[in-house]
Amino acid sequence: MKxxxxxxxxxxxRRNLVARFLRIHQPDVLCLQETKTINDLFPKTTFAxxxxxxxxxxxxxxxxxxxxxSRVPFRDTHSKTLCDREDCRHVAAEFKNxxxxxxxYVPAGGDIPDPKLNPKFAHKLAFLRExxxxxxxxxxxxxxxxxxxxxxxxxxxxxxxxxxxxxNVVSHTxxxxxxxxxxxxxxxxxxxxxxxxxxxxxxxxxWSYRAQDWKKSDRxxxxxxxxxxxxxxxxxxxxAILKPLRGWKQASDHVPVLVxxxx
DNA sequence: ATGGTCGCAACGCGA
Numbered sequence: 001m002k003x004x005x006x007x008x009x010x011x012x013x014r015r016n017l018v019a020r021f022l023r024i025h026q027p028d029v030l031c032l033q034e035t036k037t038i039n040d041l042f043p044k045t046t047f048a049x050x051x052x053x054x055x056x057x058x059x060x061x062x063x064x065x066x067x068x069x070s071r072v073p074f075r076d077t078h079s080k081t082l083c084d085r086e087d088c089r090h091v092a093a094e095f096k097n098x099x100x101x102x103x104x105y106v107p108a109g110g111d112i113p114d115p116k117l118n119p120k121f122a123h124k125l126a127f128l129r130e131x132x133x134x135x136x137x138x139x140x141x142x143x144x145x146x147x148x149x150x151x152x153x154x155x156x157x158x159x160x161x162x163x164x165x166x167x168n169v170v171s172h173t174x175x176x177x178x179x180x181x182x183x184x185x186x187x188x189x190x191x192x193x194x195x196x197x198x199x200x201x202x203x204x205x206x207w208s209y210r211a212q213d214w215k216k217s218d219r220x221x222x223x224x225x226x227x228x229x230x231x232x233x234x235x236x237x238x239x240a241i242l243k244p245l246r247g248w249k250q251a252s253d254h255v256p257v258l259v260x261x262x263x
Numbered sequence: 264a265t266g267g268t269c270g271c272a273a274c275g276c277g278a
Contacts, residue, residue, distance in 0.1 A: 009270070010269095010271075013270070013271095034270095036270070061271085061272090062270085062271050062276090063271080063277065064277095109278095110278090120277085152278095208269095209267090210266080210267040210268050210269085211268090253269075253278085
């Protein structure tokens with residue numbers, strides 16, 4: 001089963017890029033974040049025509065929004081409400097082979113890394129805590145599960161271009177990293193990217209729009225993640241962060257992360 | 264140290 005995650009930063013603006021990605025890489029399932037549209041305006045038929053006729057769409061006007069596009073039928077889908085907000089930041093699908101797939105879009109958290117001064121950062125921290133609670137004591141924690149998404153945290157020193165320069169920058173502060181690690185520990189999740197890329201090597205999935213030349217400066221961060229439950233350890237056969245897609249015309253600032261699981 | 268760029272939707276907000 002080939003699974004991809006991609007923060008698309010408007011699925012309507014970039015529907016043709018999604019279609020190109022689907023044609024080239026042929027994932028079985030694509031999880032999108034920041035679709036930025038209400039469900040009625042989601043380009044369903046564009047993707048259905050390419051074989052992705054099973055769609056769990058959870059969007060809102062203008063902001064956030066997540067979706068799962070699949071060639072494989074779902075058994076069931078649902079979405080969680082986190083932090084008692086209407087924000088569309090989670091959608092999950094269960095497949096007939098028993099796999100449960102969770103697609104998250106964690107709040108970015110604003111600029112000031114202090115929850116007392118910045119309510120957006122406080123929301124991010126609360127969201128990460130709730131993410132952990134969602135899986136702690138989960139009666140189904142032993143089933144095969146995959147968690148993907150834009151988690152908006154780069155946890156390891158080599159998940160950012162400069163560990164020391166980003167220690168006080170939202171996405172890499174110790175506070176967020178600790179909470180992300182706690183969420184990861186809640187189900188003993190495996191970080192698939194780091195099973196393939198050694199911890200001493202740089203790995204990025206996002207490059208800012210603000211750089212003059214994103215490729216030349218290469219000041220990236222690894223914000224997009226694929227986690228598998230412990231029972232799926234070793235199931236990942238291939239892994240790729242599709243850096244060239246950042247160079248596509250009118251690209252998203254995130255690139256897809258793609259894994260092939262033997263399930 | 265600062266500001267740099269996007270997308271939505273309406274000229275601000277969130278990223």
